[in-house]
Amino acid sequence: MAPLLRTLAGIILGGMGARLLALLGRFHSSPHDARKKTSRRLFTRNAALGAAGVVLAELGAGFVVFFWPNRTGAFGSEITVPADQVPAVGDPPFRNAAGKFFLIHSEDGLMALYTKCPHLGCSVPYLANADPPFQCPCHGSHYNYVGERVAGPAPRPMDYMALSTDAEGNVIVDTGAISQRGAYAPDQTMTY
Numbered sequence: 001m002a003p004l005l006r007t008l009a010g011i012i013l014g015g016m017g018a019r020l021l022a023l024l025g026r027f028h029s030s031p032h033d034a035r036k037k038t039s040r041r042l043f044t045r046n047a048a049l050g051a052a053g054v055v056l057a058e059l060g061a062g063f064v065v066f067f068w069p070n071r072t073g074a075f076g077s078e079i080t081v082p083a084d085q086v087p088a089v090g091d092p093p094f095r096n097a098a099g100k101f102f103l104i105h106s107e108d109g110l111m112a113l114y115t116k117c118p119h120l121g122c123s124v125p126y127l128a129n130a131d132p133p134f135q136c137p138c139h140g141s142h143y144n145y146v147g148e149r150v151a152g153p154a155p156r157p158m159d160y161m162a163l164s165t166d167a168e169g170n171v172i173v174d175t176g177a178i179s180q181r182g183a184y185a186p187d188q189t190m191t192y
């Protein structure tokens with residue numbers, strides 16, 4: 001079906017192109033010459049060029065659609081955690097897989113921990129019954145509830161993301177604003 005539509009579009013565009021060229025030709029040649037230029041050969045040539053143009057336009061549009069960034073709700077964008085899903089102090093974290101963060105709530109406040117292990121980049125899971133609760137499966141780095149390293153080869157605590165709130169108490173996590181730290185400090189959290 002698509003090749004047929006493409007051919008029809010090419011014929012239509014080619015015809016239009018031939019007429020346009022004929023009109024332009026009238027400014028530079030006699031009426032007899034203009035009729036010659038709208039010959040079948042000219043029409044066929046422009047139909048072929050039109051079809052090729054349609055194919056190139058389709059390829060270009062597909063390229064743009066494929067590579068156009070679509071960051072809404074994904075890692076790198078701001079992600080909203082609804083107020084009713086924000087954990088209470090000390091509760092298991094809220095996890096957003098697409099945004100690659102855990103939202104934890106310590107006595108100091110909220111913090112969005114980046115799930116990427118600071119050692120070599122594995123994804124760190126939360127283990128509800130483990131102590132400490134964040135344990136990287138790759139090389140055994142362990143982190144406590146606020147992301148401090150307590151064991152393993154990781155060079156620093158888990159990284160964290162910028163937070164803000166809106167008027168309804170929803171928490172907005174900016175997954176494109178990730179900070180590293182040498183140690184935990186309460187001002188890394190957001191009071192909630």
Ligand code: FES
Nearest residue numbers: 117119120136139
């Ligand atoms: S990647 Fe996590 S400990 Fe190595």
